[in-house]
Amino acid sequence: MPGKRIAVIGTLDTKGAEHAYVADCLREFGHEPLLIDLGTGGPATVKADITREVVAAVGGIDLASLVATGDRGTCVAAMCEAAPVLLAKLAAEGRIDGVISLGGGGGTALGTSAMRALPVGFPKLMVSTMASGNTAHYVASKDIVMFPSIVDVSGLNRISRTLFRQAAAAIAGMVDAGKVDAPEDRPLIAASMFGNTTRCVDLARTVMERAGYEVLVFHATGMGGRTMETLIGDGLISGVLDITTTEWADELVGGVLTAGPHRLEAAARAGVPAVVVPGCLDMVNFGARDTVPSRFEGRNFYQHNPQITLMRTTPDENAELGRIVAEKVNASTGPVRVLVPTRAISLISAPGQPFHDPEADAALFDSLRRHLDPAIPLVEIDAAINDEIFAEACAENLLELLASVKTS
Numbered sequence: 001m002p003g004k005r006i007a008v009i010g011t012l013d014t015k016g017a018e019h020a021y022v023a024d025c026l027r028e029f030g031h032e033p034l035l036i037d038l039g040t041g042g043p044a045t046v047k048a049d050i051t052r053e054v055v056a057a058v059g060g061i062d063l064a065s066l067v068a069t070g071d072r073g074t075c076v077a078a079m080c081e082a083a084p085v086l087l088a089k090l091a092a093e094g095r096i097d098g099v100i101s102l103g104g105g106g107g108t109a110l111g112t113s114a115m116r117a118l119p120v121g122f123p124k125l126m127v128s129t130m131a132s133g134n135t136a137h138y139v140a141s142k143d144i145v146m147f148p149s150i151v152d153v154s155g156l157n158r159i160s161r162t163l164f165r166q167a168a169a170a171i172a173g174m175v176d177a178g179k180v181d182a183p184e185d186r187p188l189i190a191a192s193m194f195g196n197t198t199r200c201v202d203l204a205r206t207v208m209e210r211a212g213y214e215v216l217v218f219h220a221t222g223m224g225g226r227t228m229e230t231l232i233g234d235g236l237i238s239g240v241l242d243i244t245t246t247e248w249a250d251e252l253v254g255g256v257l258t259a260g261p262h263r264l265e266a267a268a269r270a271g272v273p274a275v276v277v278p279g280c281l282d283m284v285n286f287g288a289r290d291t292v293p294s295r296f297e298g299r300n301f302y303q304h305n306p307q308i309t310l311m312r313t314t315p316d317e318n319a320e321l322g323r324i325v326a327e328k329v330n331a332s333t334g335p336v337r338v339l340v341p342t343r344a345i346s347l348i349s350a351p352g353q354p355f356h357d358p359e360a361d362a363a364l365f366d367s368l369r370r371h372l373d374p375a376i377p378l379v380e381i382d383a384a385i386n387d388e389i390f391a392e393a394c395a396e397n398l399l400e401l402l403a404s405v406k407t408s
Helices: 016-028 052-058 063-069 072-092 105-115 158-177 195-210 223-233 247-253 266-270 315-330 358-371 388-407
Strands: 005-010 032-037 098-103 124-128 145-148 188-193 214-219 239-242 274-276 283-286 301-305 308-312 336-341 378-381
Touching (some): 005 072, 005 105, 005 158, 016 032, 016 158, 032 072, 072 105, 098 105, 098 158, 105 124, 124 158, 145 158, 188 195, 195 388, 223 266, 239 388, 247 283, 247 315, 274 388, 315 336, 315 358, 336 388, 358 378, 378 388
Parallel strands (some): 005 032, 124 145, 188 214, 188 239, 274 336, 336 378
Antiparallel strands (some): 283 308
């Protein structure tokens, strides 16, 4: 069986020998490397299959003029714009089956910028000195494998050779694995979930699957919400069960699991049928207890586990969250409904639980009623969010919305 072609991308002026070594490993594993130079400093130290000039030209960039400025930051930023264009083109034309890169700070920015242009499921691996820290801005909403380099990506030694070879073997295995042979005729539903809404989503998913849909569940941890929004925007999703909109609480109050200010916009903009629930808007997420900013001292906290501290939202915060959710929903160009479980919006806000706060819940519900467009149904159900009756209502309402689109 012939090998696959794997793009090996990086700055071949400063990291030429290292990328060439990975290319040699790939050949040994039976694959064909495609060396692509993203350097903007001195000349490449190894021969590139695709030169930096070609990369720049495909991206519509005058590389010579940029290099003449002598500003490395400007040059790297330009290549971060050009490289994704080239990689996306090569992948779309079927000329590459995977991509691997090595780098420090600048190289990681370059490599991952190109990888983010590739679809989910396309093998992508970044060997990086930055892989042991916060990699969210490198990975974003894509499935980039971050492989710690341990030592700096600078020269070949007993440690780097071992790790680079293992990384090459990893990307080789990823391209060899191919795609999962699964039925693709079932429409996709996106659902947002948290530990505090797991039972609701699981029950709703069962109903949707029985009706012939495939459900993709996204953990509402910031990146989960961003990824869900991306896939909706890419036109891959037929309907949305947005049961866990908690990321907006973190965005408003300053928690660590924010999905940014555009959460709840993709389905509205694309006209995708959606059921929206104020799930887990009772909580803001932080790390370990000693990481909670001092300005929040005196608030109601719940230790979810040693690494996660939850903080109860206040009536004022809930009133603002109700307004935000309503205004996001009001922008919908397709069929949408808001469902409210009036007894509890999370597992721990039910009566007798640590976040039970009727005043805060009332502020949220009143704000939703006040700000939601009267033309959009607001369905209030006398149940807790994880009750079977509420979960089934979420699924049944979405099925009705999906049916209305089919018959219109």
